[in-house]
Amino acid sequence: MKRVDNHFEIQGIKVDKICQEFGTPLYVYDADTIVGQLSKFRKAFEGVDFKVKYACKALTNLSIVKLMKTLGTGLDTVSIPEVKMGLSVGFEPEEIIFTPNAVDFSEIEEAVELGVHINIENMSNLERFAKKYGNTKPCCVRMNPFIMAESNSEKVEWWHKQSKFGISIKQIDDVKELVKEYGLVINGIHIHSSSVIMNPEIFIKGVQNVFEVAERFENLDYIDFGGGIKVLHKEDDEIINIFDLGKGLKEELAKFEERYGKKVQLWFEPGRFLVSDSGTLFTEVKIRKNNGHREFAGTDSGFNQLIRPMMYDAYHEIVNTSNPDGEEQMYTIVGNICEIDNFAVDRNMPEIREGDILAIKNAGAYGYSMASNYNSRMRPAEVMIVNGEAKLVRKRDTYEDLVKNQIVIDFDKESLD
Ligand code: LLP
Numbered sequence: 457m458k459r460v461d462n463h464f465e466i467q468g469i470k471v472d473k474i475c476q477e478f479g480t481p482l483y484v485y486d487a488d489t490i491v492g493q494l495s496k497f498r499k500a501f502e503g504v505d506f507k508v509k510y511a512c513k514a515l516t517n518l519s520i521v522k523l524m525k526t527l528g529t530g531l532d533t534v535s536i537p538e539v540k541m542g543l544s545v546g547f548e549p550e551e552i553i554f555t556p557n558a559v560d561f562s563e564i565e566e567a568v569e570l571g572v573h574i575n576i577e578n579m580s581n582l583e584r585f586a587k588k589y590g591n592t593k594p595c596c597v598r599m600n601p602f603i604m605a606e607s608n609s610e611k612v613e614w615w616h617k618q619s620k621f622g623i624s625i626k627q628i629d630d631v632k633e634l635v636k637e638y639g640l641v642i643n644g645i646h647i648h649s650s651s652v653i654m655n656p657e658i659f660i661k662g663v664q665n666v667f668e669v670a671e672r673f674e675n676l677d678y679i680d681f682g683g684g685i686k687v688l689h690k691e692d693d694e695i696i697n698i699f700d701l702g703k704g705l706k707e708e709l710a711k712f713e714e715r716y717g718k719k720v721q722l723w724f725e726p727g728r729f730l731v732s733d734s735g736t737l738f739t740e741v742k743i744r745k746n747n748g749h750r751e752f753a754g755t756d757s758g759f760n761q762l763i764r765p766m767m768y769d770a771y772h773e774i775v776n777t778s779n780p781d782g783e784e785q786m787y788t789i790v791g792n793i794c795e796i797d798n799f800a801v802d803r804n805m806p807e808i809r810e811g812d813i814l815a816i817k818n819a820g821a822y823g824y825s826m827a828s829n830y831n832s833r834m835r836p837a838e839v840m841i842v843n844g845e846a847k848l849v850r851k852r853d854t855y856e857d858l859v860k861n862q863i864v865i866d867f868d869k870e871s872l873d
Contacts, residue, residue, distance in 0.1 A: 457486070457736055457775075457815060464777045464815065467841045471738065471777050474846050475813050478837050480740040481757040483824050485515070485849075487523060487842040489734035494527055497726060500702035504709060506722040509553055511683045512538055514727030514821040515735065517838055519849040521545050524730075532683070532725035536566050543570065553680065553723070555598065555646065557621055561585075568593060575646050575680070577622050579630055586638035596644030596680060597631060598622045599669055621648065625669055632672065645670050648682025648725065656696055660704045667712040670720070680723035681705075687732045689771050689818050698729075728821040735820020737762050737836070738777075741812045742792070750788050753808040755799070758791025760830040762816060762823050765799050773817040774800055782807030789814065793831050824850075829858055 457466050464471040466486050474484060497508060509530040512521050516538065522545035524531065530551040531542040542552050549571030556563055557577050561584045567574055568589070576582045577598035585595055600622030623631060634640045647666050649659065663681070670679055686695045705722070713719055739757035746752070764770035774789055776782065784804050791797040799816060808814070827835045834853035839846050 457777075457817070459780065462780070464775070464780075466736075467844045469841060469844065469846055471813065471815065474839060474841075475738050475740070477846065478839050478848060479852065480738050480813065481755070481761055481836040482738045483819065483836055483838040484736050484738060484846075485517075485520065485731070485734045485820055485838065485840045486736075487734070487840055489820075490520075490523060490730055491527065493730050493733065494529065497698065497724070497729060500698040501705070501722070501724070502702075504702075504706055504722055505719065506724060507678075509551075509680070509723055509725045510730055511725040511727030512542065513825060514683075515731045515823070516541060516825050517840075517849050518545055519840055519847075520731065521547075523840075523842075530723075532727075533572070536563060536570075539567060539570055539572055553596070553646075553725075555648075555725075557598075573644070575644070579623060579627060582623070582631065582640075583634060586634040586640040589640075591639035591641050594641040594643035594675070594677075596646050596678070597642055598646040598648070599666065600624055600647070625665065628669060628672055635673075641675055642673050643675055643677045644680055644723075645673065645676060646680040646682060646723075649684045656700050656704055659696070659701060660708060663705060663708050667708060670712065671716055676716075676718075676720050678721040678723050680725065683725040683727050683729070685726055685729040687728055687818065690773055732818045732821035735818070735823055737816040737819040737823060739791075739814050739816065741808055741810055741814060744808065744810055750802070751786060753787045753789045753814075755789065755791055755814060757799075757816075757836070758793035758831070758833070759797045760793055760833055761791070761827050761836055762799070762819055763826050763828075764822060766797065767826075772799065772819065774803065774805065775815040775817065776806050776808055776812055777815050778812035779806050779809060782809075792833070829853065832858055834858070 457464050467488060475482060507530055509532040510524040511532040513534050518541060521541055525546050531547050533539045533542060533552055533554050534556050539552055539554055552572040553575055554567040554572045555575040561581050564574060564581055573596060575596040575598050576585055600619060645666060649662055670676055688695055739755040741753050742756050743754040759766040765772060785807060786802050787805050787808055788801050789799040824838055837852040838850040840849045
């Protein structure tokens with residue numbers, strides 16, 4: 457979204473026009489931004505044999521998933537429906553990796569049937585897998601390298617000891633035992649760090665640990681470094697420079713390959729990096745109120761549509777697209793959910809009036825995909841801007857959608873008394 461004179465546009469289309477046509481609240485994704493982020497990612501790792509597997513949990517809209525297919529990525533999935541979504545838009549099974557956690561073995565069997573790469577993250581399922589498939593089906597193992605990333609939220613840090621994710625590097629001997637006993641073929645090693653990697657040194661330390669682990673397996677075709685690359689939410693945010701990351705990783709890879717005596721492919725599973733910036737949640741201010749202490753702007757959205765500020769204290773920049781030059785004041789911008797539901801607290805913004813359209817930025821990743829119908833409100837519509845055209849890619853929920861799976865049973869009052 458960029459400002460042109462007094463208005464804002466995405467690919468030349470005025471934001472007001474998009475909101476009038478499709479209504480608010482509305483998620484809008486700019487396909488050009490996704491193309492740009494993907495090409496930046498690819499440049500950072502140029503010279504390495506690698507594959508990008510888009511982590512579609514970040515934004516699972518089928519048109520986005522199809523766009524990724526068109527742009528030549530693979531797919532990282534965490535559930536069977538995500539696998540099926542990928543297949544439905546044309547991904548080949550071998551382009552998809554299935555990385556569930558805490559699932560029972562039947563889900564893994566189902567994924568094997570669907571022909572995708574299997575990534576196993578606990579000894580219980582790995583043992584079942586080894587017993588059932590022996591050397592007939594390779595798998596990847598998800599390791600936990602026990603590194604603490606320095607994110608601002610423990611809720612998205614996966615690399616430390618307390619985390620539920622992954623097989624501990626201390627359990628490698630047990631993994632190797634399964635290789636010996638059942639002929640299990642481990643062709644990939646996977647890690648996914650904190651979802652907000654900020655410090656290249658910590659990442660590289662994790663990478664070194666992973667390469668050390670990798671050396672203990674003979675048949676590796678790939679090492680999968682997961683996702684977790686942070687993006688700017690505000691100008692002074694500290695984020696990792698992806699080109700530094702690429703450089704550091706290339707150096708470690710070269711050392712590893714020399715020791716290992718064989719080339720391996722690197723896989724990455726970016727979600728946020730590819731789609732966060734592309735998405736904006738547009739919401740209309742319905743009410744202004746002052747409680748004698750704070751100035752509130754009440755919108756037609758809420759944490760049921762973008763939960764990140766409430767769940768992770770995430771900062772999302774908010775632009776008043778209707779009054780960008782208004783006089784600055786301090787506002788608390790809230791949603792319409794019947795509990796504390798802040799998008800921003802005491803934030804300086806140009807004057808906000810009822811009817812103004814606010815743009816909540818960085819809403820592409822973990823925005824719609826974490827939305828719910830809490831308070832029996834409809835999830836918003838989603839629009840993609842592609843080749844200068846605004847296209848609806850998901851309709852707004854209807855009342856019928858809300859109630860369609862519910863069954864109203866009969867009661868006999870007397871028997872309840
Ligand atoms: N690979 C695996 C195995 C993952 O678990 C994840 C994210 C990714 C890749 C993609 O990570 P990304 O590049 O998007 O950071 N809801 C939270 C983030 C949860 C991330 C879950 N796993 C948020 O809104 O910040």
